[in-house]
Amino acid sequence: MHTVMQREDEQRLQMAERQSQLIVPPLNFAMIAPGIYRSGFPNPRSHPFLLQLRLQTIIYVFDGDCQEYHTQFIQKNNIALKHFRVTANKEPFEEMDHELVARILAEVLDTRNHPVLIHCNRGIRRVGCLVGCIRKLQGWAMTAIFDEYQRFSGTKIRIADQEFIEVFKAPVHIDDQHKPRWLADVN
Secondary structure, eight states, X not given: OHHHHHHHHHHHHHHHHHHHTOOOOOTTOXXXXXXXXXXXXXXXXXXXXXXXXXXXXXXXXXXSOOOHHHHHHHHHTTOEEEEEOOOOOBTTTBOOOHHHHHHHHHHHHOGGGOSEEEEOSSSSHHHHHHHHHHHHHTTOOHHHHHHHHHHHHTTOOOHHHHHHHHHOOOOOOOOXXXXXXXXXXXX
């Protein structure tokens, strides 16, 4: 009986060690295109995962401040942080600023910032709109863009976000020398 209990204790210890070594991506993490990733706000458990991406830049799109633990992680690992204070689309009168979104897209698409992670708090609305605008620049059909948006938003779909993506036409200025090869002419 004693050896059975020892074996069970050893198995529990081994399981705990494996769990402590798990690599956990941030909420709603995905690759958008080579060198460009999206997610919700990374927590400390996702930092080892982010290190594997060898990020040059993290772009945070939210109207609030960045969490201190995240700022420390970014500084410690020599990652550039670009924080854009973006409000979410809300009916009937709040809409993301088109020119600000164009500036953010220029940063996201500039290969000097790659690999880059763009995130908001949950990786749904603000990031979903940015990704939808990137998909428009790539020439995707609106139905495919909305399908991708809905996959990440689940039941939290906002028609205002889809309308924003559909009407977004602000010029995105990218230096041709630093534009991703997979991107069509956007100017």
